[in-house]
Amino acid sequence: MADLEGHFDRTIARDQRIEPRDWMPDGYRATMVRQIAQHAHSEIIGMQPEGEWITRAPSLRRKAILLAKVQDEAGHGLYLYSAAETLGADRAELTDKLIEGRQKYSSIFNYPTLGYADVGVIGWLVDGAAICNQVPLCRSSYGPYARAMIRICKEESFHQRQGYELLLTMMKGTADQRAMVQDAVDRWWWPSLMMFGPPDDASPNTARSMAWKIKRHTNDELRQRFVDMTVPQAAVLGVTLPDPELRWNPERGHHDFGAIDWSELQRVISGDGPCNAERLARRRAAHEDGAWVREAAAAHARKAAARAAR
Ligand code: FAQ
Numbered sequence: 001m002a003d004l005e006g007h008f009d010r011t012i013a014r015d016q017r018i019e020p021r022d023w024m025p026d027g028y029r030a031t032m033v034r035q036i037a038q039h040a041h042s043e044i045i046g047m048q049p050e051g052e053w054i055t056r057a058p059s060l061r062r063k064a065i066l067l068a069k070v071q072d073e074a075g076h077g078l079y080l081y082s083a084a085e086t087l088g089a090d091r092a093e094l095t096d097k098l099i100e101g102r103q104k105y106s107s108i109f110n111y112p113t114l115g116y117a118d119v120g121v122i123g124w125l126v127d128g129a130a131i132c133n134q135v136p137l138c139r140s141s142y143g144p145y146a147r148a149m150i151r152i153c154k155e156e157s158f159h160q161r162q163g164y165e166l167l168l169t170m171m172k173g174t175a176d177q178r179a180m181v182q183d184a185v186d187r188w189w190w191p192s193l194m195m196f197g198p199p200d201d202a203s204p205n206t207a208r209s210m211a212w213k214i215k216r217h218t219n220d221e222l223r224q225r226f227v228d229m230t231v232p233q234a235a236v237l238g239v240t241l242p243d244p245e246l247r248w249n250p251e252r253g254h255h256d257f258g259a260i261d262w263s264e265l266q267r268v269i270s271g272d273g274p275c276n277a278e279r280l281a282r283r284r285a286a287h288e289d290g291a292w293v294r295e296a297a298a299a300h301a302r303k304a305a306a307r308a309a310r
């Protein structure tokens with residue numbers, strides 16, 4: 001046991017990866033399952049806000065782009081559930097926990113998409129925040145998760161670019177289109193900052209996850225990085241970020257920004273956001289509607305195995 005633990009500690013200290021067959025502390029395994037499951041659920045629930053706009057896309061080109069993006073999110077979810085399975089988690093159980101409200105998914109997907117500009121702003125800000133958070137996770141200490149992140153980040157970059165390009169197009173359009181973009185930015189800005197999680201002094205998991213090199217930066221560090229990255233992009237776009245306190249601080253070499261309403265994050269995480277009930281109801285209905293597919297696939301696998309054994 002001491003040797004196994006020593007091997008685990010040395011692997012982490014040398015910046016090498018922990019692999020599924022390696023010994024790991026129970027707390028490490030539980031933390032990884034928690035984070036990967038929440039991440040997978042976020043990708044799957046995250047299909048809904050934009051998915052609602054597939055049938056209302058303004059052109060065939062926009063529809064094809066949006067379809068591809070939402071399909072990518074499904075792929076990320078499945079990929080991440082597979083990573084959780086390498087830790088011994090059961091995919092069906094994780095889904096049950098999600099639809100029974102026993103496991104979390106990202107707060108951001110509990111806000112409504114009111115117009116097509118929201119699709120662009122989700123790509124720009126939400127995928128932008130996701131990239132900021134996930135690029136360092138490509139160096140996360142758990143091998144299957146780190147490797148999944150590499151592929152996922154490549155696709156998220158495409159998602160971010162499609163959102164920004166959509167907004168650039170709208171900003172070159174009519175006054176009404178520009179107003180739609182500004183309105184969407186006003187609604188999504190603060191929730192995007194909340195995606196990075198509670199402030200460091202109220203984040204129960206950060207210290208341990210940093211020691212295990214699961215997380216490489218704290219929530220506040222990544223939030224600051226996102227703000228610094230996004231301010232010049234907003235200027236190119238010609239939109240105003242809805243924060244009168246947002247300004248460059250030459251001494252810190254970063255942008256200062258206004259206070260985040262942490263009570264809103266708490267409310268949304270605890271199930272009381274604008275769309276929580278709707279999102280979970282839709283996921284539950286999709287799961288029930290898909291029961292026959294799972295049964296048919298299992299029956300097919302049983303028959304194929306029986307044929308192979310003959
Ligand atoms: N929403 O101690 P910490 C995407 C929970 S991107 C809900 O700081 P930790 C792509 C946290 O889980 C979105 N819950 O926790 C996409 C913990 O709960 P627990 C998904 C939140 O883990 C784009 C408690 O609060 N990305 O899907 C949130 O060290 C567009 C205390 O917090 C990931 O999951 C929140 N915003 O840090 C798809 C990235 N923040 O279980 C479609 C991987 C915190 O202890 C369209 N995850 N909580 O009760 C992470 O990097 C981390 O888990 C954090 C939280 C940074 C999210």
